[in-house]
Amino acid sequence: MLEVKINASYFHLRMTKFDETVLQCIKSLPFREYNPAEKTWLVPLFERDMLLEKFQKVGLTELELPEVSDDRYLGIELNLKLFKAKPYQHQIDGAKFLLFNRKCILADEMGCGKTLTAIIAAAHVPGPKLIVCPASLKLNWAKEIRTAFNEPPQISILETKKSVENAEWYIVNYDILEKYKYMITTTKPAVLILDEAHYIKAVSNSGKPDSKRAELALEIAKNAPYVFLLTGTPITSRPKDLYNLLKAIEHPLGKVKFFEYGKRYCNGKQIKIGSRYVWDFSGASNIKELHNFVKPYMLRRTKEQVIDLPPKIRHFMPVEVDLREYQQKLREYLSHSNATYAEELVMLNAMKKLLADQKIPHTIEFAENIIEEEGAIVIFTNYKSVIEALVGKFKNNCVVIDGSTPGHKRQEAVEAFQNGDVQVFVGNMQAAGVGITLTRAKSMIINDYDWVPATHVQAEDRIHRISQDSKVNIYYLYADGAEIEEHLVDTLEKKLRIIESIVDGERKRNIRNTSMLEDIIKKLKK
Template identity: 25%
Template sequence: MARPGQRRPGRARSDSPARSGSGARTGSGAQRSRAKRPVEEGLVPVLAGIAREVDGIVRRPPTRPALRTKFQVVALLVREERARVMADTTLSSAARTKQLKELDGVATQLARIAARDTSLLALLAEDARVSDAARAYKATVMRAGGLEPVEEEPPPPPAEPAPGVEKQVVPRSVISHRMANPFLAPDFEAAAQRVARPRRLAGWELLEPLFRSFEVAGAGAPACMPLPDPRTVPVPAGRELMRHQAQVVAAAARGHRTFLLADEPGLGKTAQALLAAQAADAYPLLVVAPNVVKTNWAHEVGLWTPFRRATVVHGDGDQVDAFADVVIVNYDILDRHAGWLGDHGFRGMVVDEAHFIKNKTSQRSQHVLAIADRIRARMARPLLMALTGTPLINDIEDFRAIWQYLGWIDDEKPLGALLMALEETGLTPADREFAAAARQAVIDMGIVRRRKADVVADIPARRVADLPVELDGAVGRSIRAAEETLARRLVGRYRAAVEARAGAGVDDGIDLELARRVAAAELKDSSDKAGGENVFTMVRRIGQAKAGLAADYAAQLARNVGKVVFFAKHVDVMDQAEQTFADRGIRYASIRGDQTPKVRERNVTAFVEDPEVQVVVCSLTAAGVGINLQVASNLVLAELSWTYAEQTQAIDRIHRIGQSEPVTAWRVIAAQTIDSRIAELIDSKSGLAARALDGAAEDDVSSSTDVQLDALVGLLTDALAGEGVV
């Protein structure tokens, strides 16, 4: 007895379904035509016969249910037989090639049949229902081909959908793309890659030392992998690639496949990513980007790789072109499209503004990581690129999600090539030299960090100039009174905590650790409560008080030096500034978060191309990335951000490749308020990136602690010092 699913040698095939229904023939000729030849043994001739029969019937519509069953069964068995042949280690190379060629012949015939009757395409889908009649007929066909059918269990009841699955969609174009390639098997070559087995480092905690190595071992050593000399990279007429951009493209052409491209904003990361994908033949390519820049990505595809077609996913993807070379989707709709994106057969993936995924618990981070995992499972060595000019926002742990997306680590340990590189150092985390070696091992995986000052000599310098302003009158008095109220509340919390210490006496001086805990509690209460005066409402009131002064200064700049970019954080501050410009007779454009991509593009074009439009009023959060405003060389920051990265991104809208003038960012700061302290803290935030990525000496940089928390700690300690607690 043959085992289920295996051939049964010597079985007669007089009951072959391929012969049923065909006209009977008489005489000795008929007997000779039915005589089996050795070449006809096996399943493939049976499938070919049924396919010919189906083809003949399809030419004489209408299509009957029995024909649809035969078509589906042949398609199923072609897939299964292909998989069996590929896995059969007893076959010679020639025999395997011959059998695969025969199967391809049957598959081609099925494709021609489906072209005549497109309703049959639905039967080729992976999730197409297989009826009981089809299962029975499949068993009959297998026996006719010399195979023992496997007993198939009834399909399990549908499982409860995972959270968020009910939102997922599969655009019609994507279904058409799948049907056009129904027999295309995924690439499982990745499974054959060498897997690192920890030997000396087995049992060691490695992730924490890896992260810490970027804080303690970076002095004097920029975080940039060795890059090859730039090669000639073909670019469209009228485009020019700079040397530092060509280096990344050359690295991709030589086979490097994972990049954390952390060049400072303005150095052309989009062009580098698109040309690297072209050099690596990483098509189709998936691009995940913020909503405000996804249309710009499609525009850049047309500029740098004009022979490649881009499609942008909007909403449920009704207009998406699944046959395009580059698919562009924004973070906010990944929950709807993560399913089909993971199975689409992408050979490359680019995550723009990758610091958006730094919070691993967020939905967008989880979707990005899941899609990348599925691409790696189907494709050997895909091109994976994370683009961000500010990879570190608050803490060195911001690296974690980006490294995991690139496949360098998982939740617990380094993976693959990184683990092997650590093994090859011959060191363990107990060795003093481990930090420097570990840092370099991670960098060699694909960190690329270049500063404008280092690689682009023709980009003029930039400076941040502070403009202190006095908040006079009732508004100024009200803000200062609010600060005093907040300081008294912090002092009250601090003293209550001191008194609550069991058995504790009165200590001299300020307990800084306790001050931080008090400030953290206040910050949490401020975030949780919608009403009442707190640090956030106070900063907003300061912004409102500065709005007119900042707009007046921007108006003066516009009249004296030309176009000006005006950044604000809150809508009411933007409204007040725009009213000021209107009153002064200054034409302006506006870029806000609630605009459609077309409106945004129209307003950017007006500012860039219309000489009468002198000012563009921008939202810090909506216009801080993805737009080019280099026609201006002066920028006014009417409100301060909570992060150094956000401020830097705003400035780099004008300080970028193509800028011909020195760039000045004018920060309007309310003197004698918490605004001044926030400005100092924002400046200190530059230390984290400088130490971790740019190789700055540790003594030259400040702590990377949270600005909001430090601002409150400073307010509390100043108030305590004023009361004589020293």
């Protein structure tokens, strides 16, 4: 009565004998599709149990659907003789997952080696490969490709002197996608790799991409036979951020209207702003269901699962600072009861920067103690003034990566630190928080905080990743008695759990799914 076949993500169901009851059971599934050419119903793998339950309710107990193994992709054969690099087993398995599913997300925790995993997979697909990544990572991708192969392929890094025609691998940053749209379209990449894929997360309440890079990336993804999304943080703090990624890989949830997705998984509700009501999709709901639906399309391994890395320990350390100017700014902030959200943000950032500057002497002293004991330290901050002060102290004994550091200088700075030429690495949390390895250090100091929890995880994993052979310590310094930083410290760990609950499939109780910024505003105004 029912012929069943399975491909990477769907059951293919074809009725060998028409039965209206069977038909109605299939048509009642939310994400089923019909292929008229093959007279076949396509049912996502995650709807298997739902369909079986419907069959049983109407007495079709003889109908069965095969169990779906999570490791079906392991049977794919790889030609590892192509590579000079020696991948870990989890990277080999990850490459097989990408090839098997064709359009999917590799969401391994940061530090697990997603770049090499994707290179191995893409190398097995004939035709041009296109890598889209942040501008700061273009040169690193080229280096990884060159060092991966026994015979390095032709690489073209767009908008650099290393841009060439008829390459096998093309590398472009998100910000110049529009400039190279025609070239990319005519090249017809067989494989599209979106690195740090959360860069395309912006979506409007109407369901359209809310940034040019997201719009262009989705357009390219639609025409690429293989689409690999790489991100250690597929959502930064909320399910809304996952929607464009699901569209890029043609997940069934990416085909539903965003309004329906938002109501179901983003705790969509109307809120009053001024005199009008608008929809708010910043929350989270039905998280377990969302995880189950996404799971067949996303491979997520933590470092503890795949690599014998030593533990990472966070230390939140209060330091004493002069709070008089901060308290004045806090009083001014609290007195502006009618301030707009933008005005509030300006005042809060001013307080945060003031405290960042106040902590500089403690950061320097603590760094000197660690250098004396361990020989190296990594320091992260969000502010130019902090970087300038640290450079003034450590001078030729430190290297810096901030937003003004060109690509080739980034790699020189990393190598100088890793090779032991200097003892101190100072990085801007946004500019240096991804794509580099600083495992010579066993300790890191976070001088000040970002509003987004995932940014801190990215920074931490510069030293806690492959090739690290020691326990690592992350020291978060906060100003004792400064409400804004005490609230940040209290909120940070809770917010990281929200990310883990969705990505890793465990929903923690009593975790509020609002942004850190919103939490801080509420706590300060109590």
